[in-house]
Amino acid sequence: MNLLLGQILNGIATGMLYALMGLGLSLITGVLNIPNFAHGALFAVGAYLLVSVVGVLGNFWLGLIVAPIGVALLGLVIEWAGVRRLYAAGHDYQLLFTFGLALILNELIIVIWGPVGISHLPPALLRGGVDLGFTFYPKYRLFVMGMAGALVVLTWLFLEKTKYGAIMRAGIENKEMVSLLGIDIQMLFTVAFALGAYLAGIAGALTAPIRGLSPGMGVDMLGIAFVVVALGGLGNLLGAIAAGLLIGVAQAVVAAYWTEASTAVIFAVMAAVLLVRPQGLFGIR
Amino acid sequence: MRTLLLIVISILLLPLVVRPAIASEIWIFAIFGLALNLLLGYTGMLSFGQSTFFGSAAYVAGWLLKHYGINVFAALGVGVGVGALSALLVGYLCVQRSGLYFIMLTFALNQLFYFIAYQWTSVTGGEDGMPGIPRPSVLGLSIQESYWYYAFISLLFLLSLWAMKRIVESPLGKILQAIRENEVRAEAVGYDVPRFKLLAFVIAGAFSGLAGVLYAMLFGIVPLEAIGFVVSGNVVFATLIGGSGSLYGPIIGSFVFIWLSESVSTMWARWPLLLGVAFVIVVLFLRGGVVEAWTRFWTWRSSKQTG
């Protein structure tokens, strides 16, 4: 029983990270209508930037602020230099472009930071763990859970309660209408891509002290982010959050009893849900 | 006719300039590309999970070859069957969706198959792959020698090309193209669009399965990556680089892609970087791929000659 509780807690922690990744990807796919295969690479860049910033400034918290902003800026550049020219090109070329971009970023990480993995410890404040009664749990993971949760809520509030957020949601629903309203849709796309990149970057930065860094670290996350989006419904932000938590917990619970299947279960859950509800958990279409 | 001649000449010339193993792989990959292009180029479905069928067929046929010593035609038949069947399963889940959803679904289901192959080690060998797959004789003729196997593959490639040409020029092919052009109109005219899409998916799966079996027999092993998403991606990229607008695009793409990745990888350890740059350049400047660039070049040339 204690094991099950511990695993559920753990599932929520990883699920929050999945939700963060899925939310960013859902924003990009929803607003811009492109398959972003570079989302995993942006995640990896976030983690590596964190380590470099912490190395230079010697402060984890500054790193956690600066690194994702760096990834968002990278997102701006990518949108401005490439993605912008591909809105009319069809998904096949968008896919080729973002996949090529992922290859480039992944290899640049190896060129800049080397092929050997890097281990990064949490800040001193968050080292060690606490006894929760049913399990001993690392403080840093509790922090990640809270931080990722707060980010998810903030993004949610931004989209629901602010004017620009409302425009962005409208952009997911109906692009013609948004441009008829005289809103700079190009600007909207750029902001959405940068925001999506920011979320991937901060997910990567938060993950660095847990999983360590390796150049290929984004690949697993990419697959999971796609599952989250497909499961939650395309462009459905609430769905992405719920789907992230669902597969995080499913994975952890299965790992308690049948570790070998714990990765496959992510995809099995997706297939099962889509068989019953082809539009995803919360999709309308 | 002249295209056919050109292809036959390339088949004859290719083993003189690259190793037979790589030459064989180019034609295998071309079969795989033909299959994808039926979906991508002719029906407008971008499947990012084609290795599901390629890999499943390779595993099943490889298993039967290894443990039951089935003959080569049975192996090919099993591959085609498994490819079609797995495509029916995946297609059933996917064809209802379109656009990004379709891409993500095919990709995610590909991952599901991958992890099953990864974990089912008693059958697939998991990370180690399934080695020791024999290459049985064809009607008493041994194809152990790499040039003979190359000839065998070339023959099957020509056969696949012929079959695919027949399919795309048949009424079915016209319907698929109508779906690509305008799904709503095709539906309005009375075609059962999801059904035709599923049919295209199954046909493509069958061809992919054939390619998968040939691949298994090429190196005598089914590696885990045969069912991984990188292979799914590679076939899409090869097709796009060649040009998805033509029946022959995937053939050229397969040649360019395999030759490029093989030769560049021996020059620089960070070769995927160059591959990524090549993708970006193709997308930003050479959309339409090699076939279109080629046509443009010849139009330009002949206009200069006449002018």
Add this chain to the structure above:
Amino acid sequence: MSNLKRRNILKAGALGAAAAGFGFPSILRAQPKEIVMLGLWDQTGAFADVGPLNDRGMRMALEERGMKVLGKPIKYITRDGATQAGTSTRRAEEAIDGEGARFMIGPWSSGVALAVSEVAKRKKVLHLFSGGTEDISGARCHRYSFQWAASPYTAAKTVVDNFMKANPKAKRWHLLVADYAFGWSVEKYIKEVGKAHGLEFVGADRHPLGEREFSNYVQKAAANRPDVVAMINFGGDAVAGAREIFNFGLTPKLPLIMCWSSGVEELIQLAPEIRDNLWVGTNFYYTANTPVAKAFVKSYQAKFKTPPGYAPSAAYSMTRMLLAAFDKAKSDDVQAVIKALEGLEVNDLLGRMKVDGATHQTLRPYFFLRCKPKAQMKHELDLADIVATGDTPLPKQYAACKDIGGF
């Protein structure tokens, strides 16, 4: 019409010319006078970090001899196997056919190496490999492949015997095993050797190669309340696993064993706190007390500013053994070199090393280390002491290589 025809001929010509240009390197066959050696080292994929280190070791061994053996120049070529069986076999075949390589070393992943070993057998080239699978010198042994790493039995025996000597009460073991050929082999013998000590294996979880999220595995391990956690994994997996085991508060209260570690390369990635109560089995440790090791470590450190771990050392030592076999055979014929390598005895990097002619397994010592607490470290690289070495060969009843076969 004639214009059209001419264009076709032009097209075909252009294609032919282009193709000939593309294929140029493969036409350039190796000069028969030079000996081509292939290092199949991963530059991409799961072991992308290891390949460059392997390359350093092999290159150093060849450079020591001035890139020559038996008076003939050695041409050293490398290929990126991408840590994938398909890519590795394809590139190995290409290097054998296209570049005339007759001697190959690598790759690093034991599963991939098994596939490459089939290529060696089919193409009749000498293949040296170092890794944790027992099959290359076991069930799938053949005349062309040789194994440098200790037999998984030797490793398991060294680790379990010496750990139990220091911690006789730690009888409840939880295993974390990398789910591929290497992990299975070592796990099998840890359990086998453990019987003699009355060990109870309270859990054994397998994780995929390249796993980075160990929390689920660690929580499960903690719930089993073991006396010790033993990991049978490698590189990034081992580092990520050790970090999480520490984060979840298992170490340093419980001892952690890394049964088959890369040695110094993994240990420097772990913070000193994480190394507390960490025990390590490895194929090579840089403080090994042999003249060859001392000279190698010195020149490696001078060149790369870091001590060599298992990966460069294995490549270095395999290359030296291969060259020693050339000297012994006084020939560069593949079969003659194989015959010379069978039964070869050298006093080299690890001390006394002997190749068993019947199984192609190198009989050699395996190292068991105990990491030092931070307070006892004399300098930054003073990470661990060699507690013991062991070289018990695989007992006959387990030997799966019944007949090494002919050429």
